[in-house]
Amino acid sequence: MPAETTSPASGRTALADVPHEPGAPKPDPIVVADNVVRRFGGLTAVDVAHVEIQRGAITALIGPNGAGKTTFFNLLTGFDKPQSGEWSFNGRPLANVPAYRVARMGMIRTFQLTKVLAKLSLIENMRLGATEQRGERFLGGLLGVWRGQEAEITEKADALLERFLLAKLRDDFAGTLSGGQRKLLEMARALMADPELVMLDEPMAGVNPALKQSLLGHVKSLRDEGRSVLFVEHDMDMVRDISDWVIVMAQGQVVAEGPPDSVMSDQRVIDAYLGSHHDQDLSEDVVEAIHEAAAEEVDATAADADPEQTTHGEQS
Amino acid sequence: MDWGSVFSQALQSGLGPTAVVYALAAIGLNVNFGYTGLLNFGEAGFMAIGGYFMAAFITTWGLPFWLAIAAGLFFTVILALLLGIPTLRLRADYLAIVTIAASEIIRFTLGSVTLLDWFGGQDGLIHFATPFANANPFHATIDLGIVSWRPYDFWVLFLGWIVVAVGCVFVWLLMRSPWGRVMKGIREDEDAVRSLGKNVYLFKMQSLIIGGLFGAVAGFFVALQHQNMNPTWVATDTTFFAYTVLLLGGAARVLGPVVGSIIFWFLIQFLDVMFGQMTSGSDPIMPTWLMDTDQASLMRLIIMGLALMLLMIYRPQGIFGDRKELAIDAR
Numbered sequence: 001m002p003a004e005t006t007s008p009a010s011g012r013t014a015l016a017d018v019p020h021e022p023g024a025p026k027p028d029p030i031v032v033a034d035n036v037v038r039r040f041g042g043l044t045a046v047d048v049a050h051v052e053i054q055r056g057a058i059t060a061l062i063g064p065n066g067a068g069k070t071t072f073f074n075l076l077t078g079f080d081k082p083q084s085g086e087w088s089f090n091g092r093p094l095a096n097v098p099a100y101r102v103a104r105m106g107m108i109r110t111f112q113l114t115k116v117l118a119k120l121s122l123i124e125n126m127r128l129g130a131t132e133q134r135g136e137r138f139l140g141g142l143l144g145v146w147r148g149q150e151a152e153i154t155e156k157a158d159a160l161l162e163r164f165l166l167a168k169l170r171d172d173f174a175g176t177l178s179g180g181q182r183k184l185l186e187m188a189r190a191l192m193a194d195p196e197l198v199m200l201d202e203p204m205a206g207v208n209p210a211l212k213q214s215l216l217g218h219v220k221s222l223r224d225e226g227r228s229v230l231f232v233e234h235d236m237d238m239v240r241d242i243s244d245w246v247i248v249m250a251q252g253q254v255v256a257e258g259p260p261d262s263v264m265s266d267q268r269v270i271d272a273y274l275g276s277h278h279d280q281d282l283s284e285d286v287v288e289a290i291h292e293a294a295a296e297e298v299d300a301t302a303a304d305a306d307p308e309q310t311t312h313g314e315q316s
Numbered sequence: 317m318d319w320g321s322v323f324s325q326a327l328q329s330g331l332g333p334t335a336v337v338y339a340l341a342a343i344g345l346n347v348n349f350g351y352t353g354l355l356n357f358g359e360a361g362f363m364a365i366g367g368y369f370m371a372a373f374i375t376t377w378g379l380p381f382w383l384a385i386a387a388g389l390f391f392t393v394i395l396a397l398l399l400g401i402p403t404l405r406l407r408a409d410y411l412a413i414v415t416i417a418a419s420e421i422i423r424f425t426l427g428s429v430t431l432l433d434w435f436g437g438q439d440g441l442i443h444f445a446t447p448f449a450n451a452n453p454f455h456a457t458i459d460l461g462i463v464s465w466r467p468y469d470f471w472v473l474f475l476g477w478i479v480v481a482v483g484c485v486f487v488w489l490l491m492r493s494p495w496g497r498v499m500k501g502i503r504e505d506e507d508a509v510r511s512l513g514k515n516v517y518l519f520k521m522q523s524l525i526i527g528g529l530f531g532a533v534a535g536f537f538v539a540l541q542h543q544n545m546n547p548t549w550v551a552t553d554t555t556f557f558a559y560t561v562l563l564l565g566g567a568a569r570v571l572g573p574v575v576g577s578i579i580f581w582f583l584i585q586f587l588d589v590m591f592g593q594m595t596s597g598s599d600p601i602m603p604t605w606l607m608d609t610d611q612a613s614l615m616r617l618i619i620m621g622l623a624l625m626l627l628m629i630y631r632p633q634g635i636f637g638d639r640k641e642l643a644i645d646a647r
Contacts (some may be wrong), residue, residue, distance in 0.1 A: 141495030175644030
């Protein structure tokens with residue numbers, strides 16, 4: 001696929017003609033995945049036949065709990081290995097490529113449970129994000145050949161902290177940040193490497209409504225800079241608000257694709273979220289089925305529950 | 317009760333060759349555990365490889381002193397690679413188990429009858445320190461008033477503290493650099509560092525090698541200090557003492573291990589001599605029904621253990637640590 005242009009609007013307008021079907025081919029995909037299968041024992045967590053992610057657009061990955069979204073994220077970024085499958089970034093195959101090398105290619109992710117480096121200051125967290133640092137080699141670090149580069153990195157880091165409204169906390173330990181601020185720091189840190197594709201795993205989880213608005217603005221600004229964004233999210237308002245394209249996963253498979261409005265009225269999506277019998281009269285066995293499903297959902301939620309977010313969630 | 321001699325003997329121990337050895341071992345552990353978060357419980361194994369290979373290359377295989385030092389360092393790197401390749405991809409606690417097991421394997425192997433001709437079995441190796449002793453520029457007893465050392469001991473500790481100082485500068489230069497930043501990042505969360513494009517495995521390997529090399533240098537000094545290398549110098553409690561030294565001084569602080577070692581060996585000797593004097597003589601200060609001379613020799617370890625517990629409860633950051641930094645974990 002030729003990468004003609006990355007002007008902000010091109011990614012979105014190009015999606016207008018794409019059919020609203022699972023696995024639909026995109027005019028200019030940055031990521032292509034084929035037959036990616038990940039099993040945990042008897043459970044098939046991910047079984048994606050074909051999916052493409054458009055360059056220069058914001059793509060949302062949604063689906064009910066346990067749909068395999070985060071696992072798919074981990075597979076794409078090299079943090080987990082599938083049993084089979086092929087996937088590529090910018091046409092370069094990524095199977096068996098370790099996570100750090102995926103990041104160096106320009107595909108940087110954030111985590112559902114934020115991973116800030118608690119005992120490093122914000123500015124040190126940011127500096128760590130820069131790639132190709134001479135001082136990160138053993139001899140380079142020892143001999144101090146990194147001063148000039150460090151000054152450039154610091155300048156860039158300060159500008160990003162300013163943009164993400166964290167500049168006044170510059171020298172504080174990252175461990176003192178609230179949950180929402182951690183999300184901001186992680187996103188800012190990811191940008192230190194100038195990634196082509198930013199992968200955000202639940203950027204809104206545990207973030208208060210005021211901060212949510214600013215985070216939304218930041219995600220949109222990534223696209224306006226010509227970057228591609230793929231994010232996992234449960235917050236449907238956010239998905240509707242900022243995404244150009246939505247991919248819906250359920251039980252490990254891609255079940256629907258399309259622009260946000262059409263996807264959310266898609267019968268397959270409603271079925272995936274609510275079960276396929278949700279609009280039928282409640283006969284006795286249906287009631288029983290719903291109770292069972294509810295019990296499963298509670299289990300899944302409990303398994304998904306994140307101790308960090310319950311403590312930090314509402315502080316920001 | 318002669319407080320003058322208690323104090324002078326304690327100070328002699330706190331500045332003596334043993335304190336040098338533990339300062340070096342703790343600097344190694346500081347690189348591993350303090351900065352990179354690697355739970356290396358096999359520092360004694362690195363000391364064994366360093367000390368034994370230096371000694372054996374001189375006594376058994378007749379190499380010159382400097383080549384023997386180089387050989388000791390070389391085999392330490394080999395050990396670090398052997399330990400690191402299978403374990404550094406695993407979780408931190410696996411490394412702890414593997415390293416403690418490896419250090420025991422090394423100790424038993426080096427002391428075994430099978431390798432008697434090379435490493436001297438349980439008696440170990442002697443006579444290797446002659447070239448080192450011949451180079452000693454000090455010929456008279458060094459008497460600084462309150463403390464005094466025999467010329468050979470002073471030669472060991474004089475060189476030892478120079479090496480410790482060089483080691484501290486080395487660690488300081490590394491840890492303020494971007495390289496050190498990656499190490500600290502790995503300690504905090506290695507997946508985050510990986511997601512930013514750093515080859516975490518390679519960095520952890522470098523940390524293990526550098527920590528091991530400090531262990532090997534500590535091993536050289538153990539061997540030179542006693543002019544004898546045998547398995548008892550490198551038992552597992554050596555590693556635990558080195559960890560105590562590190563935590564006492566404060567982990568992830570350049571001077572933590574040095575100050576920790578001085579204080580540790582000062583206190584150990586202080587308590588030992590004090591209880592020794594309290595229970596000795598025809599009319600001891602300590603009533604004999606409470607404690608006799610045999611029990612007195614154990615008191616130092618009991619009290620050190622108690623002190624370590626109190627330290628962990630009331631000053632877990634050690635002497636140089638920053639309490640605020642530690643409090644972050646509690647959130």
